[in-house]
Amino acid sequence: MEQRGTAPHKESVVLLAYSEVKKKHYIIAKPAHSSKAQLIRIDPESGVLKWDQAVGRDTFDSEAEALAYLQEQGRVEVLAHGKAVLGYAVLGPVALLLVAEAVRVSGVLPGGHEIKTVTQSKWHRINLQQPELDPINQAAAKAELDRGIDKTTNFPVDGAQQQTAAASRSSSSGSGSTAGGTDSGSS
Numbered sequence: 001m002e003q004r005g006t007a008p009h010k011e012s013v014v015l016l017a018y019s020e021v022k023k024k025h026y027i028i029a030k031p032a033h034s035s036k037a038q039l040i041r042i043d044p045e046s047g048v049l050k051w052d053q054a055v056g057r058d059t060f061d062s063e064a065e066a067l068a069y070l071q072e073q074g075r076v077e078v079l080a081h082g083k084a085v086l087g088y089a090v091l092g093p094v095a096l097l098l099v100a101e102a103v104r105v106s107g108v109l110p111g112g113h114e115i116k117t118v119t120q121s122k123w124h125r126i127n128l129q130q131p132e133l134d135p136i137n138q139a140a141a142k143a144e145l146d147r148g149i150d151k152t153t154n155f156p157v158d159g160a161q162q163q164t165a166a167a168s169r170s171s172s173s174g175s176g177s178t179a180g181g182t183d184s185g186s187s
Contacts, residue, residue, distance in 0.1 A: 010033070011032055012029075012030060012032040012083050013029070013082075013083070014030075014081070014083065014084060014085050014100075015063060015082075016079045016080035016126075018076065018079055019073065020074060020075045021075060022073065023129075024041065024044050025044070026041055026070060027040040027097065028063050028066045028067060029085060030062065035061075036061065037059070037060045037066045038058065038066075039051075039059070040058075042095060042126060044128060045128060045130060046090070047090035047126070047128050048090075049088065080101075080124050082099035083100045083101070083103050083116075084100040086100050086157060091148045091149055093128045094126065094145065095128060096126070098122070098124075099121065099122055099124060100157075101122055102118075103119060104116065104117050118158055119158060119159075120158060123153040125149075
C-alpha cells in the first residue's frame with residue numbers, strides 16, 4: 001500500500017542493444033521519473049551519444065516499444081539490462097558504458113524519493129569503427145588504451161549510493177544534439 005504523500009514506486013530500465021544490420025549500438029533508457037523511454041544512438045565511429053527528441057525515432061512510450069522499433073529494422077541483440085547508466089566514456093577506439101545491474105533501496109527521503117545503493121555493476125565495452133594505426137604506433141597506442149581502460153573499469157562502484165529525485169534538466173535541443181543530459185542517476 002502506498003503511503004500518503006509519497007511518490008509511486010517506479011523502476012528505471014536501461015538496455016544496451018546492438019543492431020546487427022546497421023552495425024550500431026543503442027542505449028534504451030527509461031528513467032523512473034519519466035513516462036517516456038529514450039533511444040540513444042552511439043555513433044559507431046566517434047562514440048558520441050545522439051538523441052534528437054524525435055517522437056517515434058528517439059522517444060517512445062516504453063522501452064519495449066523502442067526495442068520493437070529497432071527490431072523492425074533487422075536483428076537486434078540485447079547485450080545488457082540494468083537499472084541505471086552510471087557512466088560513459090570514450091577512450092580512443094573504445095566506448096565504455098557502466099550499467100547498474102542491481103540496486104537496493106537504502107533510504108527514503110521526504111516526498112518518497114529513494115536513495116539506492118548499487119549492489120552490482122558492470123562495464124560494457126563497445127568497439128568503435130576507427131581506422132587502423134600504422135604498426136609502429138599501434139603497439140604503443142594499444143598499451144596506453146589498455147592502461148586507460150584498466151584504470152577506468154577497476155574503479156569500485158558497487159556499494160555506492162544514488163538518489164532518484166527527478167531533476168529538471170534539458171538533455172538536448174534541436175537536431176543532431178548529443179545526449180549528454182540523459183538522467184542516468186535515476187534507478
